[in-house]
Amino acid sequence: MSKNIIWHIGLFVFSVLIQVLFMDNIQFYSLVNPYFYVLFILLLPINTPRYLLLILGFALGLTIDVFANTPGIHASATVFMAFLRPFMINTANIDEQEKTISPTIMNMGVGWFIKYSLVLILFHHTFLFFVEIFSFHSFLNTILRSVLSGLFTFVLILLSQFIIYRK
Amino acid sequence: MKSLLNFLIKYHVFFLFLILEIFSITLIVRFNRFHRVSFLNSSNVVSASILDKYQGVVDYFQLKRINELLADENARLRNDLQNLQLESMDASIEYDSIGEHFIVVPAKVIRNSVNKQHNYLTLNKGAKHGVKPDMGVVCADGVVGVVLNVSENYSTVLSVLNGRWAINAKLKQSNQFGPLKWDGNNPMYAYLEEIPYHVRVLVDESVVSSGFSSIFPEGLSIGKVEEVAHSPGETFQTIKIRLSVDFRTLFYVQVIAQVDKNERIELENVTGNE
Numbered sequence: 001m002s003k004n005i006i007w008h009i010g011l012f013v014f015s016v017l018i019q020v021l022f023m024d025n026i027q028f029y030s031l032v033n034p035y036f037y038v039l040f041i042l043l044l045p046i047n048t049p050r051y052l053l054l055i056l057g058f059a060l061g062l063t064i065d066v067f068a069n070t071p072g073i074h075a076s077a078t079v080f081m082a083f084l085r086p087f088m089i090n091t092a093n094i095d096e097q098e099k100t101i102s103p104t105i106m107n108m109g110v111g112w113f114i115k116y117s118l119v120l121i122l123f124h125h126t127f128l129f130f131v132e133i134f135s136f137h138s139f140l141n142t143i144l145r146s147v148l149s150g151l152f153t154f155v156l157i158l159l160s161q162f163i164i165y166r167k
Numbered sequence: 168m169k170s171l172l173n174f175l176i177k178y179h180v181f182f183l184f185l186i187l188e189i190f191s192i193t194l195i196v197r198f199n200r201f202h203r204v205s206f207l208n209s210s211n212v213v214s215a216s217i218l219d220k221y222q223g224v225v226d227y228f229q230l231k232r233i234n235e236l237l238a239d240e241n242a243r244l245r246n247d248l249q250n251l252q253l254e255s256m257d258a259s260i261e262y263d264s265i266g267e268h269f270i271v272v273p274a275k276v277i278r279n280s281v282n283k284q285h286n287y288l289t290l291n292k293g294a295k296h297g298v299k300p301d302m303g304v305v306c307a308d309g310v311v312g313v314v315l316n317v318s319e320n321y322s323t324v325l326s327v328l329n330g331r332w333a334i335n336a337k338l339k340q341s342n343q344f345g346p347l348k349w350d351g352n353n354p355m356y357a358y359l360e361e362i363p364y365h366v367r368v369l370v371d372e373s374v375v376s377s378g379f380s381s382i383f384p385e386g387l388s389i390g391k392v393e394e395v396a397h398s399p400g401e402t403f404q405t406i407k408i409r410l411s412v413d414f415r416t417l418f419y420v421q422v423i424a425q426v427d428k429n430e431r432i433e434l435e436n437v438t439g440n441e
Contacts, residue, residue, distance in 0.1 A: 020214075021221050024280060033282050050180040058187045065194075067214050068280070069287040069323060072194030079187045083180075131195065132284050133351070 057082030
């Protein structure tokens with residue numbers, strides 16, 4: 001159990017560092033900004049209590065905010081995503097004794113993981129980009145940025161699964 | 168009372184969600200130039216030192232490029248110096264050297280972004296080195312931004328690429344001035360606003376700082392006119408400016424501040440009486 005906690009603390013630090021040191025430097029005409037750090041929320045154990053999910057989401061978002069000088073923006077988007085996560089988790093049928101595992105691609109299968117991560121990432125990114133611009137002024141442009149960045153984040157997270165959980 | 172408690176317990180997750188979201192939105196709304204959240208930014212000790220260390224490693228791989236930039240700047244400065252020396256031989260010309268009115272603190276950029284709606288830079292100089300909020304930040308190519316928050320060793324800078332503020336800029340030929348704003352899309356272009364229709368604006372005309380605020384001296388390069396458009400129904404021209412600073416490759420900048428004019432006059436009077 002405590003081994004599990006240490007592993008997730010490590011994952012938290014890893015996600016934040018990858019985000020602020022590498023991902024924030026990726027720029028394609030301000031269209032693609034990947035937010036890789038959501039990996040941490042995606043991989044929390046299935047039986048994580050919902051209140052803990054929200055608090056961890058808030059802590060993660062605020063940490064990213066401190067680095068990016070955007071107080072509140074990442075925090076609100078990540079809390080929103082953490083709130084939606086249990087609804088996606090419920091779409092899988094899991095045995096009671098298996099609930100301490102993480103919903104990784106190896107544990108849950110490729111098809112389910114793609115659906116699970118893609119939906120949550122797109123919700124997170126859309127929320128984030130709208131909060132960042134704080135208006136519906138350039139609505140289509142913001143949607144386009146959310147979808148492109150979301151897809152890019154999704155590919156990175158899929159790849160990271162094969163690197164972290166290599167057998 | 169008991170049923171209220173039961174209700175709260177039953178929906179505790181939803182209430183926690185609401186509380187956290189309201190708190191985040193409050194942070195977003197309160198964060199502007201006037202309500203500074205002093206510790207939640209990248210000039211705090213922990214995040215700034217991580218960024219500083221990392222930038223040290225990255226810089227190592229950029230040394231060649233930085234060297235070239237510095238050599239270029241050296242050459243240009245030497246050229247300017249030559250011209251100034253020539254001018255000063257002519258006794259009829261009087262000029263102010265910038266060094267008399269401005270403090271200059273050289274600094275290194277340890278974090279920069281151009282792809283957000285509100286972009287900030289983090290510099291490796293802070294209060295200890297004489298940097299204060301509201302000082303101007305420039306580089307060899309022109310205006311970069313204005314200092315926002317300062318900690319002991321680091322400072323954060325509001326970049327020109329930030330919709331939250333506008334520099335006062337003027338057209339060099341006609342001396343017409345207006346705010347220069349970034350629209351949040353391309354880091355190479357910004358827009359000069361509030362220039363009326365009767366003003367003739369030439370493509371490739373220089374745009375410089377107006378000198379009306381005490382942050383920047385007059386005549387610092389900002390960019391060149393790229394495109395002039397007359398959109399129907401608008402009171403002013405739409406002028407697209409190609410920025411002279413490439414924000415994607417900023418390494419070294421200078422923090423500048425005007426020495427208080429009154430202070431200078433007082434000082435001169437005291438010296439004169441003795």
